[in-house]
Amino acid sequence: MKVLLIQQDMGTREAQVPNLPIGLTYIASALKNHQVKIFDPNLYPLSSAMDELKNEMQKFKPDIIGISIRNIDTTNFRNKHVYFNTVKPMVLAIKEINPEIKILAGGSGFSMFAEIIMKKIPEFDFGIFLEGEKSTPELLANLNNPENVKGIFMRKNNQVIYTGDRPLPEFSEIPMPETATEVIDMKNYLGPSYNIIGIQTKRGCLLNCAYCSYPNLNGRQVRLRDTKDIVDQIEYFINQFGMERFVFVDSVFNVPEGHARKILEEMIRRNLDVQFGVWCHMKGITEEFLELLKKAGAVQIDFSPDAATNKGLSALKKGLTEQDIKNTINMARKIKGIGIGFGLFTSLPGYNLTDTIKTLILPFKIQLSLPGRGGGGISYIKIEPDTHIRDIAVKEGLISKDDDLFPKDENDLARMFYRPYSQRYLNMLADGFLGMFERVLKPTAVFVFRTLARIKGKKSAYDQKTGFVSFQKTKK
Ligand code: B12
Ligand code: SF4
CATH class of the missing domain: 3.40.50.280 (Cobalamin-binding domain)
Incomplete structure (x- = not known):
C-alpha cells in the first residue's frame, strides 16, 4: 500500500x-x-x-x-x-x-x-x-x-x-527510525538548535510525578534499547546527514544510570563530533557524571525539579528535597561552559507567600551561581487527564470531575492550569513578577551577558527555551 x-x-x-x-x-x-x-x-x-x-x-x-x-x-x-x-x-x-x-x-x-x-x-x-x-x-x-x-x-x-489494550512494543526490537531520502528529507532538520533531531534511548519512566502524562503514554516500566544500537544511530546520522546536534528525548536520560553511562562512554570512545541536549533527574547525579556528559558533547543539561520548596517537591512526588537542588547547582558550577536549565512551577498545592517568593527568586540564585549559562523557567501546571494533579484539582473544586480537559480555544485553555482560587493573590504577584522578568530583566540580562561574551572574545548562544545566554562554543 x-x-x-x-x-x-x-x-x-x-x-x-x-x-x-x-x-x-x-x-x-x-x-x-x-x-x-x-x-x-x-x-x-x-x-x-x-x-x-x-x-x-x-x-x-x-x-x-x-x-x-x-x-x-x-x-x-x-x-x-x-x-x-x-x-x-x-x-x-x-x-x-x-x-x-x-x-x-x-x-x-x-x-x-x-x-x-x-x-x-x-x-x-x-x-x-x-x-x-x-x-x-x-x-x-x-x-x-x-x-x-x-x-x-x-x-x-x-x-x-x-478494540482493547495491547502490551507496549519491545523497544529493543524496534528497528532504527526510517530516514531514507525517498521517505523523509533529513536535510530539512539540520538547523541551529539541538532540539530539532531527537534520539530515543529508552521508553517509559520509572518515576511518578504528580502532573505528568508521560507514564500514561509510554508506561511505568523502562524499556531500554541496546546502547551500541543507539550510538550506531547517532554515528549514522552524523556520517549520513552531517548532523551536528541533537536532543535525547527520553523522559530522563540518567535513569537507569548504567545505561546512560554506557552510551556516553561509547560516544567518547568513538570520538563523535556532536553536541546534544539532555534531561536528567537530580537524584544520584554526580559531578563525575556531569563531566562525562560534557565530554560526550552535552551543551545543555536540563533538570525538572519542578518545585523550589520541600512542600512543593513532596506535593509533586518528585522524590527530591531543596538540598538536592542546591547540590546540583553546586556541582554544575564546577562543570564550565555548559548550559544548565531548571524547570519550575509556582502555585503548587498548599503554597503560601514564602513558597511563592522562594520559587520566584530561585532562577536568580541559579543565574548568580551559573552566570550566563544557568536558567530557571517558571510556569503553572497544565492539568492533563489521568494525572494525580487532576484528582487534587477535582477535590479542591478547581475543575469538575466530568471535565474532559480538552481545550476548545485559548480562553478555554486558561482554566486548565492549576491556579487555585485560594492562591489568587500569590498568582497575581507571580504573574506581575514573571511579566516584568520577560519584558525587562531577561532582555537586560541577555544584553549584559552578550556584551560580556563579546568582550571575552567568546561566542554566545541564546537559548529560546530557557531564555539565557551561554558561552559554550557554537558550531557554524
Ligand atoms: C521530547 C519531547 C519534546 C522535545 C522534542 C524534541 C524532538 N526533536 O523531537 C521538545 C523539547 C523540543 C518538545 C517541545 C514541545 N513539546 Co514536547 N514532548 C516530548 C516528549 C517528552 C517525548 C516525545 C518523543 O520524542 N517521543 C518519542 C516518539 C517516538 O514517540 P511519539 O512521537 O509519541 O510517537 C509514537 C506514538 O505516539 C505513535 N504515533 C505518533 N504519531 C503517529 C501517527 C500515526 C499515523 C500513527 C499510526 C501512530 C503515531 O507511534 C509512535 C511510535 O511509537 C513528549 C511526551 C511523550 N511521552 O510523548 C512531550 C510532549 C509531546 N510535548 C508536549 C508539549 C506541550 C510540547 C511543546 C508544545 C512545549 C512548548 N510549549 O513549547 C513543544 C512543541 C514542539 C513541537 N514543534 O512539536 C506535550 C503535549 C501535551 C499537550 N497537551 O499538547 C507532551 C505530551 C508532554 C506533556 N506535557 O505531557 N517536546
Ligand atoms: S516529569 Fe519526567 S521524571 Fe517525572 S514522571 Fe514525567 S517523565 Fe518521568
Missing part, C-alpha cells in the same frame, strides 16, 4: 523550528513492506502548506493517510495556544483531494484524548492508541477486520469503539 504519513501543522511559524517528526519516522520503519512517505507541513509557509499537501497527494497518490497529532496545546499559561485546531482543516483538505481515502490518527496528543478526538473528527476512520509500531502494520493488514487488531479506536454502528 502507499501510505502518506503527515505531521500535524503547528499553525504558527513563529519561534517554532520544525522538529524532526520522530514518531512518524518510527512508524515508517515499521511499515517497511509498504511504500511510505512523510509530509511535514511545518516546513512550508503557513499560507502555502495546505496547497503543498494537496500537491503531494496528487503526486504520490496514497491509498491511506496517517496523521500524527503530537501537541494539543502549549501547556503554557503565559503563552496559551491551541495547536489541535489546525487538524480539522487539514483533514478537510485531504478529503477535498480524495473523499474516499481512509485516514488514521496517532501521536501522544491523540492518545491523551483519543475518544474525544475520534468524536470531534468523524473523518478519522481509525485511531492508533499509544505506541504504534506493532498496531499500525497489523491494522493495514486487517483493514477488513480491524476489530481483530488490539489498541485501535474505530467506528462501528456509528459509535466509536476501542
Whole structure:
C-alpha cells in the first residue's frame, strides 16, 4: 500500500523550528513492506502548506493517510495556544483531494484524548492508541477486520469503539527510525538548535510525578534499547546527514544510570563530533557524571525539579528535597561552559507567600551561581487527564470531575492550569513578577551577558527555551 504519513501543522511559524517528526519516522520503519512517505507541513509557509499537501497527494497518490497529532496545546499559561485546531482543516483538505481515502490518527496528543478526538473528527476512520509500531502494520493488514487488531479506536454502528489494550512494543526490537531520502528529507532538520533531531534511548519512566502524562503514554516500566544500537544511530546520522546536534528525548536520560553511562562512554570512545541536549533527574547525579556528559558533547543539561520548596517537591512526588537542588547547582558550577536549565512551577498545592517568593527568586540564585549559562523557567501546571494533579484539582473544586480537559480555544485553555482560587493573590504577584522578568530583566540580562561574551572574545548562544545566554562554543 502507499501510505502518506503527515505531521500535524503547528499553525504558527513563529519561534517554532520544525522538529524532526520522530514518531512518524518510527512508524515508517515499521511499515517497511509498504511504500511510505512523510509530509511535514511545518516546513512550508503557513499560507502555502495546505496547497503543498494537496500537491503531494496528487503526486504520490496514497491509498491511506496517517496523521500524527503530537501537541494539543502549549501547556503554557503565559503563552496559551491551541495547536489541535489546525487538524480539522487539514483533514478537510485531504478529503477535498480524495473523499474516499481512509485516514488514521496517532501521536501522544491523540492518545491523551483519543475518544474525544475520534468524536470531534468523524473523518478519522481509525485511531492508533499509544505506541504504534506493532498496531499500525497489523491494522493495514486487517483493514477488513480491524476489530481483530488490539489498541485501535474505530467506528462501528456509528459509535466509536476501542478494540482493547495491547502490551507496549519491545523497544529493543524496534528497528532504527526510517530516514531514507525517498521517505523523509533529513536535510530539512539540520538547523541551529539541538532540539530539532531527537534520539530515543529508552521508553517509559520509572518515576511518578504528580502532573505528568508521560507514564500514561509510554508506561511505568523502562524499556531500554541496546546502547551500541543507539550510538550506531547517532554515528549514522552524523556520517549520513552531517548532523551536528541533537536532543535525547527520553523522559530522563540518567535513569537507569548504567545505561546512560554506557552510551556516553561509547560516544567518547568513538570520538563523535556532536553536541546534544539532555534531561536528567537530580537524584544520584554526580559531578563525575556531569563531566562525562560534557565530554560526550552535552551543551545543555536540563533538570525538572519542578518545585523550589520541600512542600512543593513532596506535593509533586518528585522524590527530591531543596538540598538536592542546591547540590546540583553546586556541582554544575564546577562543570564550565555548559548550559544548565531548571524547570519550575509556582502555585503548587498548599503554597503560601514564602513558597511563592522562594520559587520566584530561585532562577536568580541559579543565574548568580551559573552566570550566563544557568536558567530557571517558571510556569503553572497544565492539568492533563489521568494525572494525580487532576484528582487534587477535582477535590479542591478547581475543575469538575466530568471535565474532559480538552481545550476548545485559548480562553478555554486558561482554566486548565492549576491556579487555585485560594492562591489568587500569590498568582497575581507571580504573574506581575514573571511579566516584568520577560519584558525587562531577561532582555537586560541577555544584553549584559552578550556584551560580556563579546568582550571575552567568546561566542554566545541564546537559548529560546530557557531564555539565557551561554558561552559554550557554537558550531557554524
Ligand atoms: C521530547 C519531547 C519534546 C522535545 C522534542 C524534541 C524532538 N526533536 O523531537 C521538545 C523539547 C523540543 C518538545 C517541545 C514541545 N513539546 Co514536547 N514532548 C516530548 C516528549 C517528552 C517525548 C516525545 C518523543 O520524542 N517521543 C518519542 C516518539 C517516538 O514517540 P511519539 O512521537 O509519541 O510517537 C509514537 C506514538 O505516539 C505513535 N504515533 C505518533 N504519531 C503517529 C501517527 C500515526 C499515523 C500513527 C499510526 C501512530 C503515531 O507511534 C509512535 C511510535 O511509537 C513528549 C511526551 C511523550 N511521552 O510523548 C512531550 C510532549 C509531546 N510535548 C508536549 C508539549 C506541550 C510540547 C511543546 C508544545 C512545549 C512548548 N510549549 O513549547 C513543544 C512543541 C514542539 C513541537 N514543534 O512539536 C506535550 C503535549 C501535551 C499537550 N497537551 O499538547 C507532551 C505530551 C508532554 C506533556 N506535557 O505531557 N517536546
Ligand atoms: S516529569 Fe519526567 S521524571 Fe517525572 S514522571 Fe514525567 S517523565 Fe518521568
